[in-house]
Amino acid sequence: MKSILALATFATTALSQGIFINSPAAGTELQVGETITVQVARGDYIQAMTEIGIAIGIQSCPDTRPCPSPDEYLQYVLYTGPYDPQYETGFYDQYQNFTITVPDVTGPAQIGVTRAYLVGAGYLTVVGSTASNYTIVA
Numbered sequence: 001m002k003s004i005l006a007l008a009t010f011a012t013t014a015l016s017q018g019i020f021i022n023s024p025a026a027g028t029e030l031q032v033g034e035t036i037t038v039q040v041a042r043g044d045y046i047q048a049m050t051e052i053g054i055a056i057g058i059q060s061c062p063d064t065r066p067c068p069s070p071d072e073y074l075q076y077v078l079y080t081g082p083y084d085p086q087y088e089t090g091f092y093d094q095y096q097n098f099t100i101t102v103p104d105v106t107g108p109a110q111i112g113v114t115r116a117y118l119v120g121a122g123y124l125t126v127v128g129s130t131a132s133n134y135t136i137v138a
Contacts, residue, residue, distance in 0.1 A: 041095035052116035061119025
């Protein structure tokens with residue numbers, strides 16, 4: 001029984017890590033009020049998959065501790081809705097671009113993306129997230 005639970009936990013963890021932020025590049029300096037494109041990509045799956053949607057947010061990260069994971073906290077939610085990534089010429093992974101405006105926060109920050117989808121013949125519900133760190137200036 002323990003091995004089945006461990007296998008299920010491993011599989012869910014592996015599946016939930018299926019998205020990543022292509023742009024802006026981690027470590028980029030962002031300007032308050034700037035309009036940016038957040039490109040969210042996903043790897044290819046061999047199983048049936050149905051997207052439920054994603055949320056994109058920016059949170060300020062105090063110098064005294066790291067930002068919490070985006071599956072726990074997004075702070076400034078800048079997009080919620082459908083996620084329908086497509087293949088484009090020259091790209092290996094499917095992706096979708098989202099245009100957002102950087103909120104009025106400064107200092108260390110994180111763009112977080114939380115995604116929900118159904119996978120497999122039985123449509124297992126999976127929630128995953130990813131984040132990249134940035135510096136926001138006035």
